[in-house]
Amino acid sequence: MKFSYVNPTQIHFGQGQIEAVTESIPSTSKVLLIYGGGSIKRNGVYDQVTAALSEHQWVEFSGVEPNPTRETMDKAVAIIKAQGIDYILAVGGGSVIDGSKFAAAAAKYDGDSWDIMTGAHQVTEALPLGCVLTLPATGSESNGAAVVTKAATKDKLAFITPVVQPKFAVMDPDVMKTLPERQLANGIVDAWVHICEQYLTSPAGAMVQDGYAEALLKNLRVLASQFDQRDNDQWRANLMWTANQALNGLIGAGVAQDWATHMIGHELTALYGVDHARSLAIVQPHLLRNQMKYKRGKLEQMGRNVFGLTGGDDLAEQTIVEIELFYHSLQVATQLTEHESDKAHAIDAVIGQLENHGLLELGENQSITLSESREILQMAVAD
Structure with a gap:
């Protein structure tokens, strides 16, 4: 570090x-x-x-x-x-x-x-x-x-x-008392992905950053499971403070950061009006699968320390499934439907914007080229 x-x-x-x-x-x-x-x-x-x-x-x-x-x-x-x-x-x-x-x-x-x-x-x-x-x-x-x-x-x-x-x-x-349910759910998801962009990279032995990131992720899991208690003062306070700590620079200090989910998600928002947080949920699980060879170690760590999963050859994939279930528990989709059924056109449109914006090598390893972005979108965009 x-x-x-x-x-x-x-x-x-x-x-x-x-x-x-x-x-x-x-x-x-x-x-x-x-x-x-x-x-x-x-x-x-x-x-x-x-x-x-x-x-x-x-x-x-x-x-x-x-x-x-x-x-x-x-x-x-x-x-x-x-x-x-x-x-x-x-x-x-x-x-x-x-x-x-x-x-x-x-x-x-x-x-x-x-x-x-x-x-x-x-x-x-x-x-x-x-x-x-x-x-x-x-x-x-x-x-x-x-x-x-x-x-x-x-x-x-x-x-x-x-x-x-x-x-x-x-x-x-x-x-927060008068916020719609959709915006509260978006807040949980947005904070979750902010943490993941700084945590789900490669093992670096950063005990404070990893431990704090895992604590924040566990907070959000609890808050999501208690979503029916969102009118509670304590629930609101904990979400507000957790979301702040997710992106104030501390958990990202001295460690690799990704942000590819955000770069691709931004294009979904710009083109199809998808809520920012929901664009992230659409992209992230498929990006993690695409980048498994780089992210396996941290995915396994997240599975054990955040979701309480046990070992196994498929621990990293189990972790991604748990992330998807987390989003679904908040009624947040993990595939794009706002493109109105023309999947090939939607993918081409997003790839075109990524290319226009010079986003040709994304992620902490610069390993997500336009080819990988297309593969991710093939999974992320509904037929």
């Missing part, structure tokens, strides 16, 4: 913590409050946030969609530049936070904002950003990564830079 690790995001966790926004943003700042479709006005979060901002000068921008688009966020950037905004407060789930990170970076750039996503512009400065998390899933509230879609071309790309990492994050489990 060799790594440098720091997580500078201050976390305000627990019930009633939205009031911490008041002291977390300098009183002299002019704030842009960014949120999504308006659910925060129905569940009381908006009133709590605006009360916390009562001593600040602020304006608002709403309408950030699931899988935020550059087209929408460019409108926020125009407000930032026109009104002299110097602080962003994102109130929402991963999509709102990711979109706000994009806006924070684009506000400091005079060129085409999409340059940020293609790498044509290297982000070195951004507006400061804080957030109030309303949907536990992505971990975006305490990392420097964001995923944004260009709606015009159905391109969904990621960028990562420490300068857009939130300065603070409010995590109040009470805001």
